[in-house]
Amino acid sequence: MDIKSLEDRFEAKIAAGESIEPKDWMPEKYRKTHIRQISQHAHSEIVGMLPEGNWITRAPSLRRKVALLAKVQDEAGHGLYLYSAAETLGISRDEMTEQLLSGKAKYSSIFNYPTLTWADIGAIGWLVDGAAIINQVMLTRTSYGPYARAMVRICKEESFHQRQGYEIMLTLCNGTPEQKALAQDALNRWWWPSLMMFGPRDAESPHTEQSMKWKIKRKTNDELRQQFIDITKPQADILGITIPDPDLKWNEERGHYDFGDIDWDEFWQVVNGNGQCNKDRIAAKQKAWDEGAWVRDAAVAHAEKKEQKKQKLSA
Amino acid sequence: MKDQSLYEYLLMLGDNSMILGHRLSELCGHGPSLETDIALTNISLDLFGQVRSYFQYAAELKGDEATEDSIAFLRFDRDYRNSIIVEQPNTDFAHVIVRQFLFDSYHVPLLEQLMHSEDETIAAIAAKSIKEAKYHLRFSSEWMKRLGDGTEESHQRTQAALNHLYPYLHELYHESPIEKEMKEQGIGADLSVVKDHSLATINEVIAEATLSIPESEPRMVRGKQGIHSEHMGFILSDLQFMQRAYPNMQW
Numbered sequence: 001m002d003i004k005s006l007e008d009r010f011e012a013k014i015a016a017g018e019s020i021e022p023k024d025w026m027p028e029k030y031r032k033t034h035i036r037q038i039s040q041h042a043h044s045e046i047v048g049m050l051p052e053g054n055w056i057t058r059a060p061s062l063r064r065k066v067a068l069l070a071k072v073q074d075e076a077g078h079g080l081y082l083y084s085a086a087e088t089l090g091i092s093r094d095e096m097t098e099q100l101l102s103g104k105a106k107y108s109s110i111f112n113y114p115t116l117t118w119a120d121i122g123a124i125g126w127l128v129d130g131a132a133i134i135n136q137v138m139l140t141r142t143s144y145g146p147y148a149r150a151m152v153r154i155c156k157e158e159s160f161h162q163r164q165g166y167e168i169m170l171t172l173c174n175g176t177p178e179q180k181a182l183a184q185d186a187l188n189r190w191w192w193p194s195l196m197m198f199g200p201r202d203a204e205s206p207h208t209e210q211s212m213k214w215k216i217k218r219k220t221n222d223e224l225r226q227q228f229i230d231i232t233k234p235q236a237d238i239l240g241i242t243i244p245d246p247d248l249k250w251n252e253e254r255g256h257y258d259f260g261d262i263d264w265d266e267f268w269q270v271v272n273g274n275g276q277c278n279k280d281r282i283a284a285k286q287k288a289w290d291e292g293a294w295v296r297d298a299a300v301a302h303a304e305k306k307e308q309k310k311q312k313l314s315a
Numbered sequence: 316m317k318d319q320s321l322y323e324y325l326l327m328l329g330d331n332s333m334i335l336g337h338r339l340s341e342l343c344g345h346g347p348s349l350e351t352d353i354a355l356t357n358i359s360l361d362l363f364g365q366v367r368s369y370f371q372y373a374a375e376l377k378g379d380e381a382t383e384d385s386i387a388f389l390r391f392d393r394d395y396r397n398s399i400i401v402e403q404p405n406t407d408f409a410h411v412i413v414r415q416f417l418f419d420s421y422h423v424p425l426l427e428q429l430m431h432s433e434d435e436t437i438a439a440i441a442a443k444s445i446k447e448a449k450y451h452l453r454f455s456s457e458w459m460k461r462l463g464d465g466t467e468e469s470h471q472r473t474q475a476a477l478n479h480l481y482p483y484l485h486e487l488y489h490e491s492p493i494e495k496e497m498k499e500q501g502i503g504a505d506l507s508v509v510k511d512h513s514l515a516t517i518n519e520v521i522a523e524a525t526l527s528i529p530e531s532e533p534r535m536v537r538g539k540q541g542i543h544s545e546h547m548g549f550i551l552s553d554l555q556f557m558q559r560a561y562p563n564m565q566w
């Protein structure tokens with residue numbers, strides 16, 4: 001079959017809402033786009049373990065410590081599923097790790113902000129996992145089968161994380177004035193970066209059009225961002241803390257909240273490596289990778305020795 | 316308190332799990348691979364689960380306003396009863412694995428005995444924890460073999476970790492007055508039996524791992540009496556930070 005008819009068949013499948021599987025023919029650009037997006041997603045799960053892991057040893061109660069450990073462990077699991085999904089497209093996990101460490105591959109910029117207080121753990125669960133879910137629920141219907149299936153598993157856990165984070169915030173807001181102040185401070189710092197998680201405005205998003213056409217994405221960045229704001233504002237009201245946006249107002253006509261301007265300069269600064277923690281996050285992953293090298297080598301060497309012994313026995 | 320000795324025995328059991336769990340939790344996200352990160356976090360989670368069971372029971376015995384958290388976070392350093400080995404730092408992955416393996420080799424036969432404790436709550440906690448501890452021992456034994464019989468570098472690092480940690484092992488076997496009293500009441504374990512089983516496991520795994528047991532004398536340490544290493548203050552400053560900085564609050 002020539003390329004043209006393969007392409008036609010591929011496009012027809014997408015149009016019919018069928019999923020694309022690893023063995024199916026796909027355009028090189030579709031494959032590349034997926035490797036980029038899935039590995040970026042996996043890296044986000046992995047790098048995201050760092051700011052949250054930062055509070056495990058200092059969690060304020062045993063119950064919260066166990067929950068946070070379990071959460072960070074879930075994120076490691078998400079990273080694993082996603083790396084496996086990306087591997088079906090012909091890239092290895094080691095290659096992806098190297099792309100992360102070299103800066104060639106990106107991860108979600110939100111994790112380049114520091115976690116400064118315990119309330120940040122609540123705010124991340126509530127807002128960051130909350131924003132992630134909105135994106136990921138959409139991705140459960142994405143056209144590439146392994147990615148969509150990974151998302152189904154991941155989404156269940158993310159919504160648990162979101163509820164857990166919100167519950168931390170609720171406890172703080174029902175607590176002492178000091179605790180409520182921690183919650184407000186965390187919301188102040190995490191609100192705008194959370195909105196930035198949906199990416200640039202549609203007009204400036206280089207990948208949106210193609211992604212929509214291939215049903216990688218089914219909603220635009222701006223649509224998803226609006227959906228997040230509409231869901232989150234009433235939740236902030238229940239907590240009794242204020243979203244740091246004086247322009248945030250219900251718009252009866254649109255049936256949505258209006259909101260103020262996002263600082264896109266900050267967004268691009270952080271994307272381009274100048275956020276507060278970009279260097280620290282990569283340095284931490286680089287250190288783990290370098291210090292783990294002898295361990296990974298030992299595991300390989302031991303497996304080879306075992307294999308040799310087995311062969312000797314059967315010879 | 317009527318059950319002062321039982322209370323202190325529970326602290327001993329819980330503190331070992333807590334401080335080791337704390338050390339493992341420091342590694343989350345910083346391990347050599349995602350798989351080991353997940354496994355070590357799992358072990359940490361199991362250990363903290365055990366801590367909660369022990370301390371909930373201890374809080375019941377203590378009465379007043381005691382809770383699992385006041386017991387975990389609001390004691391002074393001298394009142395922690397863990398052995399020194401679990402405080403030892405995550406110097407490298409070899410130290411993490413050797414520390415875990417030595418502790419697991421002791422933990423499994425300890426729990427096997429506690430399953431038959433006259434104290435029903437301890438017996439129930441042990442019955443639940445034994446499955447976890449056996450899994451931990453399998454994991455750490457496998458890694459002992461991988462690292463010991465892997466590359467030259469991994470062998471050297473693991474032997475160095477063993478040389479450092481092995482002398483601390485003996486404190487776990489050394490019967491303190493509280494442990495003696497609990498044994499005699501049929502509540503606590505007989506550490507001489509635990510020691511035999513533990514050493515048998517260690518000898519077997521160390522041999523397979525092509526490592527050798529260091530000949531050094533046991534280190535003179537008294538963690539069970541609350542005389543800790545210099546690491547302990549730093550562990551507690553993390554562990555207790557929130558409870559100390561924001562006292563009397565719900566989280």
Ligand SMILES: [Fe+2]
Nearest residue numbers: 045074075078
């Ligand atoms: Fe996740």
Ligand SMILES: [Fe+2]
Nearest residue numbers: 075129158161
């Ligand atoms: Fe999550």
